[in-house]
Amino acid sequence: MQRIGDAPAVRRGLIAVALLLAGLFLLLPLVAIFAQAFAEGVAVFWTNVSDDYTLAAIGLTLFVTVLTIPICLVFGVALAWLVTRFDFPGRRLLQTLIDIPFAVSPVVAGLVYLLLYGRNGWIGGWLDAHDIQLMFAWPGILMVTIFVTSPFVARELIPLMQAQGSREEEAAVTLGASGWTLFRRVTLPNIRWALLYGVILTNARAVGEFGAVSVVSGAIRGETMTLPLHLEQLYQDYNTVGAFASAALLALLALFTLAAKAGLEWRTARQEVSP
Amino acid sequence: MSQRAARLALPLPARTQRVLPGFGLSLGISLTFVSLVLLLPMTGLVGQLKGLSLAEYWAIVSDSRVVASYTVTIGAAAVAALANAAFGLLMAWVLVRYDFPGKRLLDALMDLPFALPTAVAGITLATLYAGNGWVGALLEPLGLQVAYTWVGIALAMAFTSIPFVVRTVQPVLEDLPPEVDEAAMTLGAGDATGFRRVLLPYLWPALVTGTGLAFVRSLGEFGAIIFIAGNAPFETEITSLMIFVKLQEYDYAGASAIASVVLAVSLALLLAINVWQGRFIRKLHGGRG
């Protein structure tokens, strides 16, 4: 059957325009990152990447990300379970509240944490008196990272779990399954891909967060500099190649994220065809 | 995928109250998390605002330079969102309707702006579009300056919000029953008319949602823009920069005041989008959404 836009001329024209635009606005920046990173050769790139400060930044970034993911995962699953399996007053409100991190500019997110936990904040004052330091140390970076990444897992799970409904789970309960078994055997297999997708998004954002982290980091070289902050400092230091070397690492991670996501989509699509 | 799930979202089955276990546990975790991580820090913002009288608050948020920054931010975000509406619609269409080599790659590439840290996007765009950059060098002789102008701000905003429109329109387009096309063809209308008169009414709720999300995202963007904006007062200063400037002056109350305006507008828009989406799903499925 002939469908709208199937005429060969229209088709070719639209594909050409789409590829051209995508190439210009998406592919070109990506190519530029790597071109800049390797502008002075592989050796210089390697020197920059294996620099002590860069390694420390990579270490901190990974450390914060590794801690962020499980926390967001537990919260996301709990929240999704709560709002899709039970009806209670305030359900809608709760669902809107988790969007706060999307509405708050990251700089403001960092600021509100600083105002609360900094030396002059009402919790921070107490902490300072007891010699506990959260801001300007890795716990502060972790806290704001959790804040900005908290909606991702829940947002992926809620529509899916809503669509799937709870009949399977109810049946399992009738058959006498306990809570944990129910979750592990019935719910988890149904949501695992969405869950993984949520983790991938969380991971991408946690690794790349700049605005919020820059406010609470304190920028101590080798101590509280994450990779995006380190990149910015190198850029400020006239070390364009070094900055883009770090940018290339982050871009590489982004590409890995995209590949993982594409892989997941492909699997899900296959599952839909042959359930 | 979630988008696919969203389109399948049927009216919720009548819930059997609390047959399932885990209500207490999940409620406990959710409430603890929401209060500690999301709500508690917001009290800091409120605390700062409490120190201001209404007149002071008004004076800060209606300062002419701040108002100019609203205009710049909203204007650039609107242009970016509209550009993305067209770009996203085209991409979604091409990805759903046609087969061509490299399609999978193009599909994967669409999510790049979400996966790429905004600081990376910022320095890359500034490098590309500056007068001596790859693209800037081509545009400059034509008298078109991108970096350090208003256009650069819109460009950075557009880049960071590309996936919104594509990813909301794509599933709807995939789901479109073939009869819709048939109806259009039997009307004897040409492609353009058919698209406009028959397909667009199906697509535009998703298109509006995606464009709206892109707009909200652009309002709050900071990392990518700051590298490419000229930051000239009244011309290329965005509202996020005004907050940043207030912070540099140790003026937490002022920063909080401006932040509260951005926050209120963003939340209102998000809420409007959610309500709009709910109504649209209800209309599609004829049930409660």
Place this chain on the structure above:
Amino acid sequence: MIRHPRLARPLLAIALGAGLAAPAMAAERELLNSSYDIARELFAAINPEFIAHWQETQGEEIAIQQSHGGSSAQARSILQGLRADVVTFNQVTDVQVLADDGLVAEDWQQALPNNASPYYSTTAFLVRKGNPKGIDGWEDLDDEGVEIVFPNPKTSGNGRYTYLAAWGFAEHQFDGDEEQIQAFMRDFLGNVVVFDTGGRGATTSFIERGIGDVLISFESEVNNIRGEYGSDDYEVIVPPVSILAEFPVAVVEENAERNGNQELARAYLEYLYAEETQRLLAGFNYRVHDEAVVEEFAEQFPETELLKVEEVFGGWDAAMETHFASGGLLDQLQRR
């Protein structure tokens, strides 16, 4: 040797779980120096010297950590709890903020020689080769068609000095005629094409992006840039009248006490006045006080009339109040 960043800690934590990671086991005493953002290379050069000096005289191995950012942002972080032992800033006001809060001694400016400013500089111009727009002093900067790049006075100390230098010049030139001064300043500010948030951002705009005819920054910075990017492409112009830019240093008493670093912190700052350090500073194009070094480097620093903020503007507090506060003169001059 600068202390190696402790990569091991985060990695260990990944392996062992978060609980074990929290206590940071420092093998040696650490001093945290919070500094302005363009001083990275400078302290990367000074710190190893001081570490060796301390090892020699005290027989103790120490480590120095650096935190760099906009001077105001750095002061704000310390107010909010960043545990810096010493500050080495480019803004008197930013140290004063800490003193007002009780973190720094009230009489900090008397604690060390020269108003606690071990080195100083002034604002100067960097123009493109051959100086095509013929810029020799501030009087050329309000001409139509001259494109200027300097950092935003609202966010950058560097930018504030530039603004005050231009104002000081105009006051000089127009004999205090307020109307003419403001007209000059309005045209001058109107010629600015990019207001980056910090000094380095402005440099990037001017050098890497090729924006503007003249970059205004610290004399030390423009000389370093010319050194970095080649004297074939750029020329440094030091105007005959400019402003004295002090680089104040102070011990953050409360933090130093807490970290048990009081004498170490003081010794570190005093070391900045030592002859060998002053020579190093001059090598980074800062003007210094040590007479032997001044003589050695006499050729490098042209004689300039340096206006003092205290004398022209009645001190930093007054200058901030009149010019940079919200609704102040800067805001009014930029109004269109």
